Amino acid sequence: MEKSGSTAFSDSRVKLINDYLETNLSRFEKSCSQRFEPLIEAMRYSLEGGGKRLRPILTLSAAEALGLDPKSVLPAACALEYIHTYSLVHDDLPALDDDDTRRGKPSSHKRFGEAVAILAGDALLTEAFGQILLLGESGRFLPAQILGVVDLLAHHSGVRGMVGGQLLDVTIDTSDASLPEIEFIHIHKTGALILASVLIPTKLIPLEEEKIQSFRRYGEALGLAFQISDDLLDSETSVRYSRGPRKKPKPCYTQVMSPSEMKQKLNFLIDHAINSIRSLGDKSQNLVDIAEFIRTRKA
Ligand code: FPP
Numbered sequence: 001m002e003k004s005g006s007t008a009f010s011d012s013r014v015k016l017i018n019d020y021l022e023t024n025l026s027r028f029e030k031s032c033s034q035r036f037e038p039l040i041e042a043m044r045y046s047l048e049g050g051g052k053r054l055r056p057i058l059t060l061s062a063a064e065a066l067g068l069d070p071k072s073v074l075p076a077a078c079a080l081e082y083i084h085t086y087s088l089v090h091d092d093l094p095a096l097d098d099d100d101t102r103r104g105k106p107s108s109h110k111r112f113g114e115a116v117a118i119l120a121g122d123a124l125l126t127e128a129f130g131q132i133l134l135l136g137e138s139g140r141f142l143p144a145q146i147l148g149v150v151d152l153l154a155h156h157s158g159v160r161g162m163v164g165g166q167l168l169d170v171t172i173d174t175s176d177a178s179l180p181e182i183e184f185i186h187i188h189k190t191g192a193l194i195l196a197s198v199l200i201p202t203k204l205i206p207l208e209e210e211k212i213q214s215f216r217r218y219g220e221a222l223g224l225a226f227q228i229s230d231d232l233l234d235s236e237t238s239v240r241y242s243r244g245p246r247k248k249p250k251p252c253y254t255q256v257m258s259p260s261e262m263k264q265k266l267n268f269l270i271d272h273a274i275n276s277i278r279s280l281g282d283k284s285q286n287l288v289d290i291a292e293f294i295r296t297r298k299a
């Protein structure tokens with residue numbers, strides 16, 4: 001997904017993230033009893049399953065836009081990928097979407113069995129919070145700033161964010177879902193973690209409120225835009241249908257909007273995201289490039 005001239009998705013940046021994830025997992029593995037190896041294997045399987053690394057890339061790019069060294073936020077970027085990965089492992093389970101494949105490979109429960117997949121998801125979520133504490137290793141950040149990141153991530157990945165959104169996603173009666181209801185679900189289920197990815201660096205340096213709000217506006221618009229682009233991609237392939245206990249279509253924009261209306265909304269949100277961070281100048285070019293990628297992405 002390389003974009004010419006952009007460093008946001010450059011091979012070297014993706015490698016930086018992948019190397020950090022692998023080094024850290026290996027280091028963590030060494031601190032665990034060998035008897036827990038099946039859990040580490042399942043965590044590694046999903047972490048290395050071929051994801052785009054969108055959320056860590058966003059965190060590195062937001063750090064850059066604030067004049068921070070992108071490398072300094074790698075522990076938090078890595079924590080986001082852990083949480084994103086756990087959410088996909090659990091989302092694929094028979095009790096939720098009951099998906100046999102993920103990224104063209106057997107889903108975690110198909111490969112390791114349901115019990116190990118549930119526990120691998122639990123482990124990824126728990127260890128994500130341990131990862132954040134590694135922000136302290138560089139000596140660049142104050143404990144209070146690191147606690148701010150913990151608070152942000154708990155807020156956006158838990159009941160008030162992704163988990164709450166997922167609850168509604170799996171329990172809503174889709175036959176009478178309205179646009180505001182679908183947006184409420186998407187803002188929480190998908191948008192919250194994307195917003196957190198953008199906001200994390202704002203917790204790590206003193207910043208005026210106006211600047212924080214510009215990152216918030218960018219992250220909120222991008223999170224919703226990402227889910228619309230996801231629904232558009234799905235609508236080009238097949239209907240979003242849950243094989244899980246609901247056995248009915250999942251709530252998505254295609255139920256309440258035509259593809260051309262969805263594209264219009266996507267364009268509006270991407271323009272809004274880009275305009276929100278324009279004032280940051282050249283340092284925010286990678287954030288602009290990520291938004292443009294979401295406008296036109298094919299995967
Ligand atoms: C694809 O991201 C993922 C989404 C669009 C988010 C869907 C949200 C959930 C599955 C929430 C589940 C929550 C719980 C609590 C189970 P991507 O295209 O970045 O994926 P990639 O990593 O494969 O590139």
Ligand code: MG
Nearest residue numbers: 091092097099
């Ligand atoms: Mg799913």
